[in-house]
Structures are given as C-alpha cells and as structure tokens.
Amino acid sequence: MKFFLDTANVAEIREAMSMGMVDGITTNPTLIAKEEREFREIIEDICAIVDGPISAEVIRTDADGMIQEARELAGIHENIVVKIPMLVDGLKAVRQLTAEGIKTNVTLIFSALQALMAAKAGATFVSPFVGRLDDLSQDGLVLVEQIVEIYSNYAFDTEIIVASVRNPLHVLDSALMGADIATIPFGVLKKLAAHPMTDKGLKAFLDDWDKAKK
Ligand code: G3P
Numbered sequence: 001m002k003f004f005l006d007t008a009n010v011a012e013i014r015e016a017m018s019m020g021m022v023d024g025i026t027t028n029p030t031l032i033a034k035e036e037r038e039f040r041e042i043i044e045d046i047c048a049i050v051d052g053p054i055s056a057e058v059i060r061t062d063a064d065g066m067i068q069e070a071r072e073l074a075g076i077h078e079n080i081v082v083k084i085p086m087l088v089d090g091l092k093a094v095r096q097l098t099a100e101g102i103k104t105n106v107t108l109i110f111s112a113l114q115a116l117m118a119a120k121a122g123a124t125f126v127s128p129f130v131g132r133l134d135d136l137s138q139d140g141l142v143l144v145e146q147i148v149e150i151y152s153n154y155a156f157d158t159e160i161i162v163a164s165v166r167n168p169l170h171v172l173d174s175a176l177m178g179a180d181i182a183t184i185p186f187g188v189l190k191k192l193a194a195h196p197m198t199d200k201g202l203k204a205f206l207d208d209w210d211k212a213k214k
Pocket of ligand 1: 006026027028127129131132163164165183
C-alpha cells in the first residue's frame with residue numbers, strides 16, 4: 001500500500017519524509033488556505049521535496065476552466081496530478097486531460113457509481129472520502145470495498161486513494177480490502193507506528209537491562 005500525506009504543510013511533509021513513509025502528497029483548497037501562502041509557491045516547494053505524485057486541485061467548476069487550470073498546474077512539475085471534482089464537467093475535463101497525458105485525481109467521490117464513471121473517463125486516481133461518510137453515520141469503508149470490487153471486475157488501471165482518513169482503522173481496513181493508496185493526515189500517520197504494548201515492553205527490557213548491570 002502506498003502512503004500519501006494529506007497536507008500542504010511543508011514542515012509536516014519534511015518530518016514524514018524523515019520517517020521514509022511518504023510516497024506522494026494530496027492537497028485541497030482547504031489545506032492550501034490553511035498555509036496562508038501563495039498556492040503556486042506551496043506546490044513548487046512540495047514538488048522540490050517529494051519525488052512522487054503531488055495532487056493540486058483546480059478551482060473552476062466548468063470543463064473549459066478546469067482544463068485551462070489543469071494545464072497550468074501540470075506545467076509546474078512532471079509529478080503534478082490535477083485534482084478534479086466529481087462533476088459532469090469534471091468528467092469532460094478528465095477525458096480531455098487524459099488525452100493530453102495530464103494525470104488526474106477525481107476527488108469528492110461519495111458513491112461507487114461516481115468512481116466507476118471517473119475510471120471510465122480515464123482518471124489516474126479517484127479519492128473516495130471515507131471520513132466524511134462516517135461523519136454522516138454511513139460506513140465509508142463500504143464505499144472503498146465496492147470500488148475495489150468494481151475496478152477488479154473490469155480491470156481498470158485507475159488507482160484508489162482512500163481519502164478523508166480519520167484514524168488508523170481506516171488505513172488498516174483499506175489495506176485489508178486492497179486499496180492502492182491511503183492519503184493520511186500527519187497526526188494519523190504518527191499513530192500508525194505507535195502501540196502502548198510496544199512502549200511497555202521496551203521499558204521493561206531496558207529496566208531489566210539496567211537492573212542486571214547493577
Ligand atoms: O484532501 C482530501 C481529503 O483527504 C480531505 O478530507 O474530510 O479530512 O477534509 P477531509
């Protein structure tokens with residue numbers, strides 16, 4: 001399973017890179033806005049740090065406008081993947097961008113049929129938002145399971161990025177289902193490595209070692 005980091009914060013990215021656990025980055029307009037910096041500068045900084053897919057989202061919602069923005073974003077760096085919202089105009093844009101060789105990540109996916117259409121349009125990645133479905137008392141991981149099955153049934157090349165990850169279980173269950181990628185907030189990434197029994201066991205080892213040396 002590939003781990004992408006779901007952030008536009010360069011300090012978080014550097015820290016996660018030092019862990020050797022970053023295969024790519026996803027951003028969105030909200031994450032960009034939090035940094036209070038120029039959009040293009042943030043994306044350029046991230047491209048200089050991470051050698052993997054970097055998702056940057058368009059703002060326009062009309063097909064022509066999305067295509068124009070996507071071309072500009074793709075021109076920043078070869079690793080740029082353009083995030084396109086799951087709209088009919090988004091599908092039109094994805095078809096055109098795919099024909100031009102520009103990679104796309106269809107985002108704000110909340111149904112398996114949306115994911116099916118995005119794959120048919122040629123999307124490089126799709127981003128089902130599991131946490132936001134959970135927030136509505138719907139099981140977001142059921143969506144992931146459905147997409148994995150549909151993509152397997154028809155041998156789509158589109159890769160599934162499990163997004164809106166809220167906790168380690170989202171990552172675990174997505175991996176058990178065979179999702180390609182999880183895009184993980186930095187706080188959740190740090191939790192994946194931790195277990196209280198590991199800490200307890202290590203302390204006991206070191207205490208016993210110290211006792212034996214006395
Ligand atoms: O960046 C895409 C997605 O992971 C954001 O989800 O629910 O944390 O805003 P959320």
